[in-house]
Amino acid sequence: MTATPTPHATELVVLDMAGTTVADDGLVERAFDAAARHLGVAPGSDEHAAMLDHVRATMGESKISVFRHLFGDEDAARRANAAFEGAYGDLVGEGLIAPVPGAREAIETFTAAGLTTVLTTGFARVTQDAILDALGWHDLAALTLCPADAGRGRPYPDMVLTALLRTRATHDVARIAVAGDTSYDMLSGRRAGASVVAGVLTGAHDAARLTQAGATHVLGSVAELPALLGVV
Helix, strand or coil: CCCCCCCCCCCCEECCEEEECCHHHHHHHHHHHHHHHHHCCCCCCCCHHHHHHHHHCCCEHHHHHCCHHHHHHHHHHHHHHHHHHHHHHHHHCCCCCCCCCHHHHHHHHHHHHHCEEEEEEECCHHHEEEEEEEHCCCCCEEECCCCCCCCEEEEHHHHHHHHHHCCCCCCCCEEEEEEEECCHHHHHHHHHHEEEEEEEEECCCCCCHHHCCCCCEECCCCHHHHCCCCCC
């Protein structure tokens, strides 16, 4: 673990959405079930179980990339991804998501302290916008990014680096803090050069998995991040 950052050393905070700032209570797996059925994979089958294991292992990755791995064929992957995004959007529309407690307040604390916050996701833009609409968060962060905005999703560093390039919030990648709930969030942050890569325990992966992937800190939730960064 690295030492606790000095107050205000961080200038750009890049936060994951589902599992980190947004509690979705298993909606990813429910939407995957819909996508699998759409492609003819029966729930309860060995094939379905193996696919679900891969979905769980790759939480945080761009969803189209996950479906490319699962189905191989590009057309099948795109059909599965469209079904997934549609099912997830329907669940969001039913009001089945909520902010992680303290997440909005944490972002507002960063803004008040002069830090720039960017929200990122492995979902497509249409799903990200549906989540932002449902929570009333469109104006909460300085910028929101999905994999298509950056070129590649996690575990690549592209979204973190795109956040830096678009916001111009800092001149130094060491002044970036990244927080997420998956191993891919940790890998993305480390590969981007962020000095704080904080895993949170409100989503997909446990402390051991986050630490193994390079977390510099493991927090109970994103609500603890302002104190870690010295802005409370």
